[in-house]
Amino acid sequence: MVITGVGLAAPNGNSLAEFRQNLLNGKSGIRKFDVRYMGEVIAGVCDFDPLKYQKKKELRRGTRAGSTAIYCAQEAVADSGLDFDSLDKSRVGVFLGITEHGNVDTEKQIYEIKQYDYDTRYVSHHYNPRIVANNPAGEVTLNMGITGPHYTLGAACAGGNIGLIQGYQMLLLNHVDVALAGGVSETIHAFGAFASFRSEGALASHEDPTKACRPFDRDRNGVVVSEGGCVFVLERLAGALARGARIYGEVVGYAMNSDAFDFILPNAEGQARCMQLALKMAGLSPSDVNLISTHATGTPQGDPQECQAIRQVFDGCPNTYINNTKSMIGHAMGAAAALELAGNLPSFEDQTVHPTINIDNLDPDCALDNLVFNEPRKVGRIDYILNNAFGMLGINSTVIVKRLENSS
């Protein structure tokens, strides 16, 4: 299965080219943002033009996640060069990872009915179609006339990887010929995630928002919540070659597993096993991997767990480089893994690893060999990228993508 199109909305870019350039330049997309009940918080906010693909009425009726997913799916299809109008739309599927969905409109409805002394007659008739869990993927099908399967995959912060894996599996099962797969999040438009992370002592704070997300730095103090989306066009290699498609890379391995350890805390053992399973599926040795795109979110407790897992699996691999995208875009929740993979795919071509920013004092516990930080590094040929994404309730995911000779 190969990736032949990328569409994305990130806090620092509305196309892969713009996103990649900003990642290479170490440009953060994090800023101050007002949230109901909490006031000013630090967040990653997207500024794509939703009216590029939607009418005002569609925007009014749908959700932010739906709108983001539509933008990303349309951009991905345009990028893929597929003649979408002539495709059999019943053979196209939409599979989007989400961390959660529905909170934004639920919070909004409760706010609305509060103005009417909690009279539930004022709950919008649009509420149900907005909060059903398939909403973001379903809005894509309505917008694009897709009649194949669509659904979301609730997978906490591993969502973006899981969406991609689902697309792979649906292609493998021959249920679809084109998978629009990735992840999306509208989380910043409700107070819940910010407030709960704060109560956990895991919400990032810094007087300069662009410095708030600092994975692996000694002074990291939590998560920066972001919105965003990323959709890949995934298709079978033979079909992509037959139509002369530009191929970003081939998905050659993946794994998903569970820690069975804790509601919130990550676990190095489970993460290491996940990476090993993905390597096994791909038939690779650890030293074959040239770039590890880490999940690290910038929490004091979480980052060292992933570092420990990486040391356990990749000890003695001098050609394996490591970076982190969240330092520039925050944690885009359901979209995170897909965005982080997308931002690294161009390294197959430019042979450069984008940096992790905001490391002023590298935490000794996180001082991985070949961690690329503060400046991009030209490292030579990159053949395999390994993309990690982990989430609450101990969900782990790893995807491995291979460079093809005709890669873009």
Place this chain on the structure above:
Amino acid sequence: MTKEEIKTVILDIIAEIAPDEDLSDIKSDVPFRDQLELDSMDFLDIVMELRKRYGIEVPEDDYQQLATLDSSVAYLEPRMKDL
């Protein structure tokens, strides 16, 4: 409210519900749904906005009274005359 004011209210609500539509030459005696891209969910927005803005409850049996601009004004006039 006068009939003219009620008419303005209705058109204001429709403009919000159908932001892509040009309402300048809407025919007052032709059903909204024959002139505009409005479906049943949009129609319910009219009912909801009347409830939110003016506390007017339109029972389901009366929804057909809101089919055209003229019929809406005729239906709402006795209910909004004291507003």
